[in-house]
Amino acid sequence: MKFPVVVHKDADSDYGVTIPDVPGCFSAGRSFSEALHNVREALALHLEGVIADQEQLPQVLAIDVHLNNPDFSGGFWAIVDLDLMPYLRNTTQANTIYPTDSP
Known part of the structure; x- marks a missing residue:
């Protein structure tokens, strides 16, 4: 599944990554590449928790x-x-999760 993410960088901070369709799931890294790698790990852990709690997977x-x-x-x-x-x-x-154009 392809998840859109947004990466922010302030002058005096690491890169921060937010996954708009997965509230509460975010990560960071010292480089852009590290931030994207780390957010994949954060997303994997988050989804493990969603499944363990028998909640519905997020709609992307x-x-x-x-x-x-x-x-x-x-x-x-x-x-x-x-x-x-x-x-x-x-x-x-x-x-089944499919990307949609509507919230």
Whole structure:
């Protein structure tokens, strides 16, 4: 599954990464590449918790839906790809997730 992420960088800080479609899941890194790597790990851990709690997986929206959100202004957009199959194997019900253009 491809998750849109937004990366912010202040002059005196590391790169911070937010996943708009997964509230509460974020990460950081000293470089842009490290930040993207770290957010994949954070997302994997977050999804493990979602499955363990038997909650529904997040619905991923297209980047275009988030572009005008002021919370993400000034950030760099990227796509993080994460295979969801390991998380779905342990569930009795699999929810199909497709990117959409609407919230």
